[in-house]
Amino acid sequence: MATTAELSADALNNLCQRYHEHNTQSTRPRTLEVLSYEHSSNADTVAGFLGRHQFLTLKVRRIDVNGQEHYEQIRFFTKSPPLELASRMEYIEEFGVFKKEVAVYRELMPELQKIFPIIAPKCYYADEQLLVFEHLADQNFRMGAGRDGLLNYEHLHCILKSLAALHASSIVYEASCGRKLNELHPEAVVENSYPKGISENHVRKRNFNNGNCVFLELIKLLPKYQEKLDYILREFPKRMAAIFELVQTSDKYLNVFSHGDLWANNIMFQYGKYGESPLQSRLVDFQLARYAPPMVDLITVLTIPTSSSFRKQYLPELLSDYYHFMAEFLKCKQLNIESFLPREEFYETAEKFRIVGLIESLLFSHLTDLPTVLTENLTSSANGFSDFFDAKRVEICLEAFRTDDIYRERLTDMLQDFIDNFVLDISI
Structure with a gap:
């Protein structure tokens, strides 16, 4: 598991909010809550020797504008110094x-x-210590x-x-x-x-x-x-x-x-x-x-x-x-x-x-x-x-x-x- 030094609870929620703003058509407000997250290592290769490559997976509870509750899992790609x-x-x-x-x-x-x-x-x-990107592999x-x-x-x-x-x-x-x-x-x-x-x-x-x-x-x-x-x-x-x-x-x-x-x-x-x-x-x-x-x-x-x-x-x-x-x-x-x-x-x-x-x-x-x-x-x-x-x-x-x-x-x-x-x- 990642430590809170990497991303605070507020940062995780803001990250999730930005993800939905970029990837949904609706601009109406919604409730998002990060229930848990895991920061797991990716196999380090020569291509990544100037940085540490990992996956950040969030488990999220979302309540839409109609009051319906949804549970989602969102995966990101992260880079940090080695x-x-x-x-x-x-x-x-x-x-x-x-x-x-x-x-x-x-x-x-x-x-x-x-x-x-x-x-x-x-x-x-x-x-200065972390970059979080959309995970391109999930889009083929x-x-x-x-x-x-x-x-x-x-x-x-x-x-x-x-x-x-x-x-x-x-x-x-x-x-x-x-x-x-x-x-x-x-x-x-x-x-x-x-x-x-x-x-x-x-x-x-x-x-x-x-x-x-x-x-x-x-x-x-x-x-x-x-x-x-x-x-x-x-x-x-x-x-x-x-x-x-x-x-x-x-x-x-x-x-x-x-x-x-x-x-x-x-x-x-x-x-x-x-x-x-x-x-x-x-x-x-x-x-x-x-x-x-x-x-x-x-x-x-x-x-x-x-x-x-x-x-x-x-x-x-x-x-x-x-x-x-x-x-x-x-x-x-x-x-x-x-x-x-x-x-x-x-x-x-x-x-x-x-x-x-x-x-x-x-x-x-x-x-x-x-x-x-x-x-x-x-x-x-x-x-x-x-x-x-x-x-x-x-x-x-x-x-x-x-x-x-x-x-x-x-x-x-x-x-x-x-x-x-x-x-x-x-x-x-």
Whole structure:
């Protein structure tokens, strides 16, 4: 059972009231009473290592306007900091992820969802220690990628509508307020993934450097690059470091509220009763939100869960899909996309930020694509967490590369795309 320190009786009743206000058509008053609740653990996975995921189940007595008594059970999804592991909590506090997500859901997301409600799960409660969301799984939402982390065209097309709604809502919100979003809600968009001017000892710079150590060792195993190996090993980290500038708020291009963390496990898809085709999607985990050009999000979500051969075939079409969605969302609010994101600028940013998609793909996937047998113990203890990020990262990733076909194929594909186009191509 949860302790009253997590949610007071008043907070639980207010939570229940907000749930009914959001999910019933009637605005007439009703009596609601929370009879009991249980806060039970969800199996913690690599996808949730920056937060504790649980289910909150309320048993509720409701008296309707006709005096009829009803008993209901309502289930929510909750996130809280992983307080049980000091080393992980220290990482999260320096990273600033939970504080960021609270700011997003308490201040900004309610405003954006008034404009377009199809962006993210509804959040019914947000404080410094707890976030309480609608439970998307109860509405037939689930993740869409398999072990390889890849998504097909149908799923990506579905994502682009939600992403366009997110970005368009940012434009509409700014237009209605007459101020920039990073002035209105600075805490919700502070850059915490790749902060400018950070020291070598900062947790994000250490993570970046540790990732590069892995990539350099993997490159040494690729026969294709042996003749130019010294040059590649020298230049590769320099080209990777471009991300620290590229993801910042732009002085040249349109900026929008951006998710900043768009890999497959941060997108939930709703499916029909009988088919495998997604009906709609929701974006989750806004811990790395930023204020940046929309292409930073877009090229990331079109790169991390795709292969180079898929992008060669479908990237132009998917970019066009997104632009069409954006235009339609803005049009329904009496705004013209050309006034904010001209087509010429859109495709200019597609070229400029393509490298960001590959850098993010490498930095995410060398950890998220690790086989379960190598990761199942890594986030369950203080030593395991430290090994995952620092001490044994190279060793763990090399073992996966040698023994797991999926991991080897995915990382080889990303490395080759990056090296061929952004290290060996001297025109870049």
